[in-house]
Amino acid sequence: MEDVxxxxxxxxxxxxxxxxxxxxxxxxxxxxxxxIPAKPGRPARHDYEYARNGTxxxxxxxxxxxxxxxxxxxxxxxxxxxxxVLKDLADTHFPAARQIVLVxxxxxxxxxxxxxxxxxxxxxxxxxxxxxxxxxxxxxx
Numbered sequence: 001m002e003d004v005x006x007x008x009x010x011x012x013x014x015x016x017x018x019x020x021x022x023x024x025x026x027x028x029x030x031x032x033x034x035x036i037p038a039k040p041g042r043p044a045r046h047d048y049e050y051a052r053n054g055t056x057x058x059x060x061x062x063x064x065x066x067x068x069x070x071x072x073x074x075x076x077x078x079x080x081x082x083x084x085v086l087k088d089l090a091d092t093h094f095p096a097a098r099q100i101v102l103v104x105x106x107x108x109x110x111x112x113x114x115x116x117x118x119x120x121x122x123x124x125x126x127x128x129x130x131x132x133x134x135x136x137x138x139x140x141x
Contacts, residue, residue, distance in 0.1 A: 021060070023060065031050060057075070059071065
């Protein structure tokens with residue numbers, strides 16, 4: 001935990017932005033009945049029944065000292081999806097950064113190896129070197 005706390009105490013450096021990454025899976029649902037609208041003195045009413053419409057994976061990226069955040073929605077929660085998010089982070093959102101300080105949890109897909117699963121070796125290596133990797137301890141976020 002000390003490693004992550006040290007990262008958070010660093011002074012702002014636009015050449016080395018600190019970006020926090022996390023992800024979650026969300027169930028997509030829809031109403032099965034039309035809700036009863038609100039009336040004066042009475043709140044809107046919704047039936048407890050719903051239809052399940054699959055799931056979506058959300059990657060949340062947050063650079064607090066840059067005043068920047070981004071949510072990337074994917075169909076899957078796979079190493080290749082994670083790798084594409086990192087490529088987009090490096091090449092689209094922070095292309096001028098010398099290195100991106102990445103703070104994330106220790107999920108099995110949150111590893112440099114995921115870049116090698118998604119891209120040719122030379123491209124994966126280029127991306128690995130764009131990041132300074134820091135992991136939050138289990139139950140530490």
